[in-house]
Amino acid sequence: METNRRDFLKKSLKLTAATTAVVGATTILANDEVSSSNGVAKGKSKKKEVLYKKSEAWEKYYKTVY
DSSP: OHHHHHHHHHHHHHHHHHHHHHHHHHHHHHHHHHTTTTTOOOOSSOOOOOOOOOOHHHHHHHHHHO
16 A cells, blocks of 8 residues: 555656646747847847927927927
8 A cells, every 4th residue: 555655656746846847948938039128029030219300290299398
């Protein structure tokens, strides 16, 4: 009876350790994509950031502000 319990515990501990290793490896791989970009995933293509596009509405805004 004790032998069966011990074998069960050994097998369950091995399974838990293997599962933990797989989850840990997956987490590490997922964090590599985000690590240097402040939490924002980057794409592979270079993107141009557009902050301002000259338009009539912006011209009116700047005239009233200044």
